Amino acid sequence: MRINRPVVTSDALPSFFKKGGRVEYRPINTPKGWQWELWAISPDGHEEIVTSSKTGGPRVFKTADALLAFHIRNNPGANGLFIPIPVDSGQESSNGS
Numbered sequence: 171m172r173i174n175r176p177v178v179t180s181d182a183l184p185s186f187f188k189k190g191g192r193v194e195y196r197p198i199n200t201p202k203g204w205q206w207e208l209w210a211i212s213p214d215g216h217e218e219i220v221t222s223s224k225t226g227g228p229r230v231f232k233t234a235d236a237l238l239a240f241h242i243r244n245n246p247g248a249n250g251l252f253i254p255i256p257v258d259s260g261q262e263s264s265n266g267s
Contacts, residue, residue: 178210181223186210193220195237197256198230200230204256206231208240 178186183193190213195206195235208220209265220229231237234253 175212175216175218177221179221179223180208180219182231183210183220187244189213195231195241195253197254199256202232204236206234206253 192207192211194211196209197204198207209217210220211217222229236251238251
């Protein structure tokens, strides 16, 4: 039986966190380069993309700076943030990192 769940919007994230939810930032390859989608993970493990309260479309970050600023606003007590690097990015670093 499918559970009818409300859509998680970016404005509703504070109450989503209070209910035990968490978010993940997932890399996607676009014609403009790598970006990150915002996914909501409910305490029961259900996953869905977060909908932007402004546009009604998926919440996507075009830069790591934008992603970090959003995370700090929504998690003021956070000590850090894991930003996944695309596995198939094809980019190699010359400095070993």
